[in-house]
Amino acid sequence: MRQIVTxxxxxxxxxxxxxxxxxxxxxxxxxxxxxxxxxxxxxxxxMRFHAVLEAYRPFHEVLPxxxxxxxxxxxxxxxxSDGEALVAAVPTFGPHPEVPAALQALKSRYEIxxxxxxxxxxxxxNLANIGVEFDHVITAQQAKAYKPSRQTFEYAFQTMDIxxxxxxxxxxxxxxxxxxxRDLGLARRVWINRYGHNGxxxxxxxxxxxxxxxxxxxxxxxxxxxx
Numbered sequence: 001m002r003q004i005v006t007x008x009x010x011x012x013x014x015x016x017x018x019x020x021x022x023x024x025x026x027x028x029x030x031x032x033x034x035x036x037x038x039x040x041x042x043x044x045x046x047m048r049f050h051a052v053l054e055a056y057r058p059f060h061e062v063l064p065x066x067x068x069x070x071x072x073x074x075x076x077x078x079x080x081s082d083g084e085a086l087v088a089a090v091p092t093f094g095p096h097p098e099v100p101a102a103l104q105a106l107k108s109r110y111e112i113x114x115x116x117x118x119x120x121x122x123x124x125x126n127l128a129n130i131g132v133e134f135d136h137v138i139t140a141q142q143a144k145a146y147k148p149s150r151q152t153f154e155y156a157f158q159t160m161d162i163x164x165x166x167x168x169x170x171x172x173x174x175x176x177x178x179x180x181x182r183d184l185g186l187a188r189r190v191w192i193n194r195y196g197h198n199g200x201x202x203x204x205x206x207x208x209x210x211x212x213x214x215x216x217x218x219x220x221x222x223x224x225x226x227x
Contacts, residue, residue, distance in 0.1 A: 052146035
C-alpha cells in the first residue's frame with residue numbers, strides 16, 4: 001500500500017534560527033539590560049501564530065508584520081529593513097544535523113513530503129540546503145491557508161492524491177500540527193519534541209491529543225517506521 005511520510009519543515013527538519021537571527025538584526029537597538037529577551041521572542045512567536053489564523057497573506061508579509069507588533073509591545077523602534085532582513089535570512093537556514101540521513105533512510109520505503117507554512121521561493125533554498133529530494137512540497141502559498149487550518153492539510157492530501165489513512169505526519173509544531181491532525185484520520189503521527197519540557201507552549205504537549213509517538217529528533221524515526 002502506498003504511504004507518504006509528511007513533514008513540517010521549520011523546526012522539524014530545518015534548524016529555524018529565527019530567535020537568534022531576530023536579535024542579530026535588532027542588535028543596534030536592543031538594550032539587553034532592560035529588555036526581557038525571552039518575553040520579547042515569545043511575543044513574536046505568539047504574534048506569528050495569531051497572524052496565520054487570519055485571512056491568508058504571504059509569509060514574507062506575515063513575518064515582518066508580526067515582528068513589528070512584537071517590537072511595539074516592548075517599546076522598540078521598528079524599521080522596514082528589519083522585516084526585510086528577517087525574511088532574507090529564512091532561506092539560509094540549514095537542516096538539523098541528523099535530518100539528511102534520516103530522510104534518505106525513509107526514502108527506501110516511503111514517499112516523503114513537506115507541508116509547510118511558508119512561501120514557495122523561501123523554502124526552495126531550505127530544501128536545497130537539506131540535500132534530499134522530496135516527492136511533494138506543499139506550502140501555505142499553494143493552499144492559500146496556514147496550518148493549523150484543516151484547509152492546508154486537505155489541500156495537501158488532494159494534491160498528493162492520497163487518503164489521509166495512508167499518511168504519517170511528522171512535526172515539531174504542537175499547536176500548528178499535532179493539535180489539528182488528531183481528527184484527520186491519519187495512519188500515524190509523530191511529535192518531534194526537540195525542545196523538551198522547557199516551559200514553552202509547544203514543548204508541553206497533552207495526552208488529550210493522543211495517539212502520537214514522541215521522539216527528541218529524527219534520528220530514531222527510520223527505525224520507528226520500519227526502515
